[in-house]
Amino acid sequence: MVTTSLKLVIFGLSISSSWGNGHATLWRGLCGALGRRGHRVVFFEKDVAYYASTRDMDEIPGCELRLYKDWDDVLPQARSELSDADVGMVTSYCADGPAACQVVLDSTSRIHCFYDLDTPVTISRLLAGERVEYLPADGLGAFDLVLSYTGGEALNWLTTLLGARRVAPLYGSVDPLIHRPAERVFEFAADLSYLGTYAADRQETLDRLFVQSARIAANRRFLIGGAQYPNDFPWTSNIYFVRHLPPAMHPAFYSSSRMTLNVTRRAMADMGYCPSGRLFEAAACGAPLLSDEWEGLDEFYAPGSEILLCHSTEDVLHALDLSDQELKRIAAAARERTISEHTADSRVKDLEAILEDKNVGHYTGSG
Numbered sequence: 001m002v003t004t005s006l007k008l009v010i011f012g013l014s015i016s017s018s019w020g021n022g023h024a025t026l027w028r029g030l031c032g033a034l035g036r037r038g039h040r041v042v043f044f045e046k047d048v049a050y051y052a053s054t055r056d057m058d059e060i061p062g063c064e065l066r067l068y069k070d071w072d073d074v075l076p077q078a079r080s081e082l083s084d085a086d087v088g089m090v091t092s093y094c095a096d097g098p099a100a101c102q103v104v105l106d107s108t109s110r111i112h113c114f115y116d117l118d119t120p121v122t123i124s125r126l127l128a129g130e131r132v133e134y135l136p137a138d139g140l141g142a143f144d145l146v147l148s149y150t151g152g153e154a155l156n157w158l159t160t161l162l163g164a165r166r167v168a169p170l171y172g173s174v175d176p177l178i179h180r181p182a183e184r185v186f187e188f189a190a191d192l193s194y195l196g197t198y199a200a201d202r203q204e205t206l207d208r209l210f211v212q213s214a215r216i217a218a219n220r221r222f223l224i225g226g227a228q229y230p231n232d233f234p235w236t237s238n239i240y241f242v243r244h245l246p247p248a249m250h251p252a253f254y255s256s257s258r259m260t261l262n263v264t265r266r267a268m269a270d271m272g273y274c275p276s277g278r279l280f281e282a283a284a285c286g287a288p289l290l291s292d293e294w295e296g297l298d299e300f301y302a303p304g305s306e307i308l309l310c311h312s313t314e315d316v317l318h319a320l321d322l323s324d325q326e327l328k329r330i331a332a333a334a335r336e337r338t339i340s341e342h343t344a345d346s347r348v349k350d351l352e353a354i355l356e357d358k359n360v361g362h363y364t365g366s367g
Contacts, residue, residue, distance in 0.1 A: 006039045006355070009081045009109065011100035012091035015043050016065060018247050019054035020197045020227045022277050023091065023117055025247045028060055029175030029344035030351075035062025037348055042066060042081050044074065046095035056246040071096045075103065082107035087355065089113040090134075092122060097134030105142050111361050114143045115170065116158070119150040120267035120274055123157045139163040145360050147351075152273030152296055168354045169273070171300075173347040174280035176339055178247060181255050181286040188242065188256035190223035191320060192290070194263065195245070195253060195278060198228040201266040205292055207234065210261055213316040214239050220320065225253055254285035259308075259319065259327060262291035269294040279307075280342045283334040288327040290319050300342065306334040 015031075018024040031041045043060070045051075047067040059065070066081075068074035078100075082088050088109035090100045104112050116122055125132050140146050141163030148154055151169035158164040194210055196202070214222040214236045222236075227244040235241070245253055254260055260282045268274040272295030279300070282289055289307040291297065301307040308319050308330065340346075354360065 006034075006086040006352075007042070007084065008034065008039065008087040008089060009042045009044070009078075009085040009104075010089045010091065011044045011078070011094050011096070011104070012089075012115075013093040013095070014045055014048075014051040015060055015063065016045060016057055016067070017051035017055045019051065019056075019244055021051075022197075023093070024057075025175075025281070026117070026172060026277055027063075028057065028247070029173055029178070030348060031063035032061045032175060032177070033344040033348040036345070037352075039348075040064070042085075044068065044078060044100070046071075048095065054244070056248070071099050078103050079107065082109050085109040087111045087113055089115055092116045092118040093134050098136050101136045101143075111145055111355060112143050113145045113147060114140050114164075115147040115149075117149045119148045119154045119158065120265070120271040123154060123161065123271065124267040126161050135162070141165060145354070147354070150268070150271055150274040151299075152271065154271050154273065166360055170347060170351055170354070171342075172275055172277040172280060173342055173344045174277065174284045174338060175344045176284050179251055179254075179281045179284040182251035184256045185252045186256075188223060188225075188253045189221065190240070190256065191217070191220040191258045192261055192316070193223040193225070193253065193257035193259075193287075194261045195225040195250065195282075196263065196276075197226050198230065198233070199265055202263050205263050208313060209263065209292065209310055209316050211236065211239070212313040213320070216313065217317060217320060223257070250281055251285045254282045254287040257287050258324075259288040259290050261310075261316075262289060264292055264294055272296040273299065275300050280338055283331075283338040283342075286331050286335050288331040289334055290316065301334055301337060306330060306337055 013023045014021050015024050015027045034041050041063045043063050044066045047069050088104035088107050094100050139162040146164035146167045147170040155167045158167050211234050222239045225242040225245050262279050293309045303309050310316050
């Protein structure tokens with residue numbers, strides 16, 4: 001266990017805006033947990049227009065936010081913060097990824113770390129021969145540690161494709177101080193809800209499990225919340241829509257649902273061991289979970305007793321016919337598992353253990 005305070009300097013995607021961006025919610029929880037455990041976080045975020053216009057948090061508990069317009073202008077400040085850092089970290093989709101990687105690798109911070117919060121996307125793009133703009137041109141072999149939001153086979157791919165020397169999973173999590181049971185809100189009332197940014201590679205599954213179910217169960221109310229949905233989305237008269245919801249409104253959304261659906265992006269489902277943060281959020285809010293199936297899901301929730309799995313429209317309709325008592329039992333079990341194993345505080349303890357490993361670290365001098 002880490003017994004001293006650590007300074008982490010992080011270069012990542014937006015933490016100040018959660019618009020179409022799951023990184024923000026994750027980092028807000030982790031930063032709060034890191035702060036409660038006595039650590040200091042400095043987070044560098046590029047101040048771009050589409051996040052500035054949807055900014056839903058200016059002050060992040062446990063985090064010193066450094067917004068910048070231009071990399072060259074912020075470079076002296078970045079070098080200064082890294083000079084006494086224990087951990088210098090770059091995340092996937094960092095706006096100035098390669099440059100941030102270089103300044104971290106050139107620094108005297110004890111541990112040089114890359115955290116891929118989008119490993120299935122990274123790997124699938126590399127295998128397709130695409131350039132991944134947030135990665136250094138020569139891969140990740142220069143980093144002391146590569147963290148992955150995804151476990152399982154993804155860890156081997158990071159080694160074979162990108163040369164990572166030491167890899168470890170750091171899964172998603174939830175902040176139970178934010179995501180917890182809330183009062184029901186009529187606007188969010190639904191027999192089945194779905195919360196997520198539109199993604200083309202989710203649409204076939206969403207259509208089969210959600211839209212087709214709504215067409216058949218015409219007497220039930222269905223609700224979608226999220227951003228970037230196209231005008232040609234196949235709406236039905238009993239599917240209602242709420243545009244982008246900031247994290248503070250997620251508890252009311254989930255708590256107003258009789259059941260909520262999780263649909264995994266194709267690359268994540270294919271690779272497995274990549275639980276969406278939405279799973280943990282919904283469970284922490286006490287919403288019964290219905291999900292598509294992927295390898296490793298049973299490592300996080302027990303199918304049948306803590307989460308319901310569905311492969312077809314018929315599976316969804318069957319789940320909707322379950323009694324309120326049965327759904328509440330499943331929801332209570334999932335919430336208990338979440339609070340026990342999947343909170344931000346639990347993940348920070350995992351991170352501390354990884355960082356404490358004596359084989360991880362870039363040391364200078366004789367120390």
